[in-house]
Amino acid sequence: MSLIQTENLTKIYGAGEAAVTALDHVNIAVNEGEFVAVMGPSGCGKSTLLHLIGGLDRPNEGNVRIEGVALAEMDDDALTKLRRQKIGFVFQFFNLIPVLTAVENAALPVTLDGVKPSEAKKRAAEWLTRFGLGDRLAARPDQLSGGQQQRVAVARALVSEPALILADEPTGNLDTRSGDEIASLLRDVTKKYGRTVVMVTHDPRIAAYADRIIFLKDGKVVDETNLERKGAADQIASKMKEIGD
Amino acid sequence: MSVRHAILGLLAQKPRHGYELRAAFEAVVGGEEAWEVKPAQIYTTLERLEEAGLVTCVSDLGEGAEPARRIYALAEPGRQALSEWLAEGVTPTHQRDEFFVKLIVALASGESDPAHLIQTQRGRLYQELHDLTTRREACNPQTEMAQILLLDKAIMHLEADLRWLDIAEQRLEEVRRQPLPEPELRRRGRPPKGDKGSTYPPPVPVNS
Numbered sequence: 001m002s003l004i005q006t007e008n009l010t011k012i013y014g015a016g017e018a019a020v021t022a023l024d025h026v027n028i029a030v031n032e033g034e035f036v037a038v039m040g041p042s043g044c045g046k047s048t049l050l051h052l053i054g055g056l057d058r059p060n061e062g063n064v065r066i067e068g069v070a071l072a073e074m075d076d077d078a079l080t081k082l083r084r085q086k087i088g089f090v091f092q093f094f095n096l097i098p099v100l101t102a103v104e105n106a107a108l109p110v111t112l113d114g115v116k117p118s119e120a121k122k123r124a125a126e127w128l129t130r131f132g133l134g135d136r137l138a139a140r141p142d143q144l145s146g147g148q149q150q151r152v153a154v155a156r157a158l159v160s161e162p163a164l165i166l167a168d169e170p171t172g173n174l175d176t177r178s179g180d181e182i183a184s185l186l187r188d189v190t191k192k193y194g195r196t197v198v199m200v201t202h203d204p205r206i207a208a209y210a211d212r213i214i215f216l217k218d219g220k221v222v223d224e225t226n227l228e229r230k231g232a233a234d235q236i237a238s239k240m241k242e243i244g245d
Numbered sequence: 246m247s248v249r250h251a252i253l254g255l256l257a258q259k260p261r262h263g264y265e266l267r268a269a270f271e272a273v274v275g276g277e278e279a280w281e282v283k284p285a286q287i288y289t290t291l292e293r294l295e296e297a298g299l300v301t302c303v304s305d306l307g308e309g310a311e312p313a314r315r316i317y318a319l320a321e322p323g324r325q326a327l328s329e330w331l332a333e334g335v336t337p338t339h340q341r342d343e344f345f346v347k348l349i350v351a352l353a354s355g356e357s358d359p360a361h362l363i364q365t366q367r368g369r370l371y372q373e374l375h376d377l378t379t380r381r382e383a384c385n386p387q388t389e390m391a392q393i394l395l396l397d398k399a400i401m402h403l404e405a406d407l408r409w410l411d412i413a414e415q416r417l418e419e420v421r422r423q424p425l426p427e428p429e430l431r432r433r434g435r436p437p438k439g440d441k442g443s444t445y446p447p448p449v450p451v452n453s
Contacts (some may be wrong), residue, residue: 041411184382204370204371204374204403204404204407204408205374205378205400205404207371207374208371208374208375208377208378208400209375209378210375213371215367222364223364223367223368225367225368225371225372227371227372227375
């Protein structure tokens with residue numbers, strides 16, 4: 001079973017003449033352990049898709065299923081619970097709290113969720129160590145590089161042990177080298193640690209780390225390229241041709 | 246660019262025999278798949294370089310059961326040629342782009358949908374980008390920085406190609422609306438009597 005499934009997912013902003021269709025009947029499926037990049041020109045609906053999958057926003061039509069459960073049938077409380085337990089978010093800006101150390105920042109969300117602080121810090125330290133920050137646990141954000149801060153942010157997203165990580169332009173605020181490091185780290189999150197990652201990016205270099213790229217344009221899926229299967233790109237292209245003809 | 250200058254450079258490092266030269270060349274350019282050079286090409290190049298006096302050759306009699314091998318070394322004129330080559334800048338080659346030709350042919354002939362061509366090509370480029378990224382990831386920065394540098398160059402070029410595809414996609418309609426480049430017509434065959442003029446400048450084509 002797919003971890004994520006969208007069914008005719010549609011989101012319209014505004015009404016009447018000014019209405020903008022951000023997503024137009026989008027059907028995608030993401031498998032467990034997959035690393036998927038979502039690409040497309042600005043305004044194509046990339047971030048909207050991510051927000052709807054993460055239950056941060058509700059669609060006008062259609063549905064998102066996480067592990068088969070329809071988000072549309074959940075009330076706000078249930079949605080919040082699902083978000084906290086199953087989904088971790090990573091954004092372009094790291095949003096670390098300046099007065100807290102790396103380990104305190106990473107531990108914060110689960111501490112707020114009622115996990116004992118000692119246990120939360122233990123888990124946070126484990127993730128930070130896996131991400132090569134074992135000797136920087138007590139550093140404050142201003143003592144860390146951009147790339148290191150983003151690693152703390154990824155660790156923070158993982159401390160609640162979610163199945164799914166949603167990343168919105170996670171390398172948008174980083175130089176090329178740190179960007180590559182974060183993309184490679186997100187790949188590890190899927191390949192070494194068995195999580196699923198859906199990442200929105202406009203950067204081809206970063207998208208190349210994924211298993212599969214979904215291309216959106218004007219709110220619709222226009223193409224998918226499976227990078228892990230050799231020759232898959234050509235297969236998809238010829239299939240698209242069949243459909244088109 | 247020539248294999249010959251690379252050979253001169255490799256011989257400047259130390260004298261080598263043909264087989265060793267080929268292996269060293271492949272290591273420098275980043276593997277067989279990056280730039281395949283057949284053994285025959287190495288040997289013909291070496292022969293020419295020897296004829297031109299740029300390299301010298303001695304026979305190594307081989308120890309024990311080993312067969313004799315020809316060992317090549319850099320001669321003074323070779324060193325001169327190498328240093329001239331190194332001193333020159335390199336003109337980049339951006340022309341002869343097969344995909345561009347395909348796109349224009351598709352636009353002109355209507356035999357294929359240019360938007361599909363762009364999508365297919367984008368898939369190809371992403372596959373390539375993914376493969377190169379995976380290879381670069383496998384390189385050790387402590388020992389293989391030269392390989393990483395070469396892969397980074399290829400990756401950056403692919404990124405530029407992908408950006409160009411986006412631009413091409415956006416401008417497809419505009420290109421479609423404009424007349425495609427047409428050659429100016431030239432009269433063929435023997436000029437009619439009394440016409441002694443050359444075909445230059447070519448006559449203005451009559452609009453049909």
